[in-house]
Amino acid sequence: MLNARPANFVAVILVLLMPLNTISQIKHAAQTKKMEQSSTNNKLIIYQMLPRLFGNTKTVNKPNGSIVENGVGKLNDINDKALQEIKKMGFTHVWFTGVIEHATMTDYSAFGIKADDPDIVKGRAGSPYAIKDYYDIDPDLAVDVKNRMGEYEALIKRTHANGLKVIMDCVPNHVARTYGSDVKPVGVRDFGQDDDTTQAFRAKNDFYYMPNQHFVVPGGYNPGGNDFKSPLKDGKFDEHPAKATGNDVFSASPSINDWFETMKLNYGVDYQNNRTPHFDPIPPLWNKMYDILHFWAAKGVDGFRCDMVEMVPFEFWGWVIPKLKAEHPALVFIGEAYNSSLYTKYINTGKFDYLYDKVGLYEAIRRLTCDQPNATTWDINHVWHNDSNGIDEHMLRFMENHDEQRIASHDFAGNPWCALPGMVVTATLATGPVMVYSGQEVGEPGAGAEGFGGDDGRTSIFDYWGVPEHQKWVNNGKFDGGQLSEEQKSLRSFYSNLLNAVHNNEALNSGSFYELMVANEHQPGFNTKLYIFARYTAKQRILVIANFNRSEQNIIVKLPGDLQHKLQINTSVEFTDILSGAKFFSHDINDGVTIKLPAASGMLLEF
Template sequence: MKRRNFLILAALLPAVIAVAQPKANHSKTKKSMQSDPNHKLVIYQLLPRLFGNAKTVNKFYGSIEENGVGKFNDITDAGLQELKKMGFTHVWYTGVIEHATMTDYSAYGIHPDDPDVVKGRAGSPYAVKDYYDVDPDLAVDVKNRMAEYEALIKRTHTNGMQVLMDFIPNHVARTYHSDVMPAGVRNFGEDDDKTKSFDPKNDFYYIPGQPFKVPGGYNPGGDDFHSSLKDGHFDENPAKATGNDAFTASPSIDDWFETLKLNYGVDYANNRTGHFDPIPPVWQKMYDILNFWSNKGIDGFRCDMVEMVPVEFWAWVIPKLKETHPNLIFIGEAYNKNEYGHYLFKGHFDYLYDKVGLYDAIKRLVRNEGNATTWDINAVWNHDCKGMDAHMIRFMENHDEQRIASNDFAGNPWLAVPGMIVTATLNTGPVMIYFGQEVGEPATTAEGFSGADGRSSIFDYWGVPEHQKWLNNGKFDGGQLSEDQKNLRNFYSKLLNTVKDNEALSSGKFYELMIANEHNTGFNTRVYMYLRYTDKQKVLVISNFNRNEQHLNVKLPADLLQQLHVSGAVNFTDLLNGTSYRANDINNGLDITLPASSGVMLKF
């Protein structure tokens, strides 16, 4: 019903929509970023644990010895150069901070975790065990693990890219304890009054008088994993609330039972009343953590589940950090479109996830779902993200979402071509690719804790088979890829480099052409078309989500042609493959045939 009403309203709206620019009162960093003609962020997300692992055993619930694990040192100059050539400006290293695991590192002075509160043999990267340390799995020399990560940061910078890493603010592992925090910093919970369910001075929320109970039916590590600690019990009394806001001593197996909710001064039992003056201890501790990593040369943070943390904290911490690190980038994982404005303009985030908007719309179209139309894309920039569209980070895969090539999504990576073109070119905000996406990784198997769900597991030790063909035992030359995979990777490389380097696509204005063409030959609601332009460059983008060839006549309205000073015969060149097209009289439009599931980016 809402979509139908939007279509009626859309016909009444003006066709010209300029790319949203930051308001005058935005931060100086955001202003300078938006005024840079090449500010477009092109992000490559990778899990070091999976990225460099060349081992192909892939035993269900396999150990680190059996299935192997990628290391910081596996991400070599050669690998980084290949990413740079592909057009990436930033690398997001996911799962770097030390988290709870079933692998025993007690020989290195690291306290072992109770497997009853760990998900997967490797453990979740989002169950942080020590904010001031890195995952020992990722080090060749465990004692030298921080230096190996620092070397990776430097190596990434030397190869011309910036470094993003996770910041997980909402929750920590139940076994959290920092062994290496700076002098004067206190551990979370160390000073808590555990007799109170809530106190703004506490770091955690408590269930007084009740011990924690491990969810029934949980078999940590599978049948082959044995440990003296694997006994169905975990000593926590009183119990603490979980990261997904389960305020109970007996969380469900479907809850984030392995995590603890941090207390930012919000009293959930009393209408979420905020107690922010004086600032809660957690705020200062989190500032110290972010400052610690910023001082190591981190260029930005992808912040996990930002809506589970009060916007008042972000409004305090981000400007405070940017006083000393003015070029830091903050990307927020957000899902409530009604709150986007608060986190962007009050919370000072640079970018937010566009998952419930563009991602969901594109996924429906790529999957050829019956009710999907390209008007859903219009609804994103003209309604859900209106005035904020340039601050949305766009993607078709990440660690939380299903692989395009999986049967859970499209089953064929080439079906995503029109979606990726729109994802990368709709606006000036970042575009992100998840490692393995560019070679059609389908994630077809069950790895252990992560079942056969179309995702590459973040919980288990595993090799990523199609990605490993590009890895080619550390050569990073794609030596094992099929011709089809090489062609797919070339498509991504051409798309990303073009988006990054073309002025119209990286920083130009946007003109929607759907309404102007809805009565033209070949028009249907599974084709999307728009213009991106500056005074110097113009690119006509047309994406065909249909599973069959389309013959179109695409017209640019007379007022637009006048504005662009375009008339008569016009030659077009597809920036993706060099194909030429010609409109003998642009006033009569461009006749073009698009193959099934394809798109063009026509410079003229």
């Protein structure tokens, strides 16, 4: 949820990285350890979409436009044809982002849903990460608002019927300032319902309070823009006593750059007194959050992407995840995490299956993709060297998601084709999941200022909007790519070929890893914008080469003697690129194999 803020917000994430090893140290570690890894886990290939955006065919795209003006996608738009096309691309899971009811400027009071005060809503549509009712579905997404839960249940069944699994959001750290469940199950107590609001902190409270203080809406906020009119738009919101804001702001007057639309939930940590934990007895919030996750798991959801997990104590995760997996053993938990020094703790103690790999592989590959002068592929070696202690297979890799800038935007690479080598590495480096964000596969640039979402290279999660390049693939609900250019069709074919190759080849989805940079650093044609490694099993071996150079490269790749022995090869070898069909031949593998790589490309050479 990192971009849940105005466009000028400068996010400050405290990333506690180990001190960087020098290149020579990394090389030495590679030479001595060989860095072989293997896993029997099935590789998750995840397609992330916001249903609000995915099926929307309106192309008006008026900044700060209403739901009527700009349109909105519905759960029912994600039909069998759409899901079949996603499945054909090689995906195994779909992350339906933003399906839970959240605060919005759209009035659904006619349906018994209390209207939200726009002064504490970000964007006309509202942030999907300002949850208003954890037991309900966003009414924007329903054709029949009264049957919104039924439409989501039908989508879960439809997704399963098309051979895909369902991931949805868990937003554990904060909720909308207007939170209140009107459809919660019998016996469930709402957040804050039993709080003692006279105490700033109390382990049994669900929220943190500023006693005797009124909440103050940040100055300078113009909700919905000048054209949006509402009697509730008065720069005020009645909250007394004021509650702490979601991004750990313990003040009645958060700034416009804070997550002022949300309230921080209390898991028993006294943040204002040295972060003192109070976990015995278990705080009531723990059981309330368990009940929520249990509710959705019982509907057939296969996994949860958990928002900002480092803002919630890992002791809670270590308690709730095993409890849920005892009931649903196949349930998957993915944590949005950025503090690499805590990764091992959140995996081993918190029991997460997977964590975001943003501060590692994403940032290394972004530098290379943007052709930054000091970027080298030794940065990738640094990532797997640090992750070689058993967490590599737990890292979720991506080049785009809803928080990050679009590859095709001027803020990133400016050209979606520059992502080819990075996506090859992202998808094949390890057995952990790989994720693609809806529109990435057709080069969506995220251009323009949508409203609350500024012109920042991202597709807004706050506003009603059509996603222009993605809409060309949607083709008015045909989901056949009928409006795509030939270049876009070619780009989408690359993603499909790559992801299907990962899905269908055991060397890539569950094989061991062998680093080949050290063995080739003195080879003719080698440079530090090339990345080389092998993935293999007893039945299959694949040489992976990524060329981040913006020009064609020729290199003679050597396989070291111990790898040849391990793979039982010592004679002539033919290599075939799974992605293009191109063939390369070595008459004597001891002399290596000569490979010609197009600019900004990657190869998966089976041999």
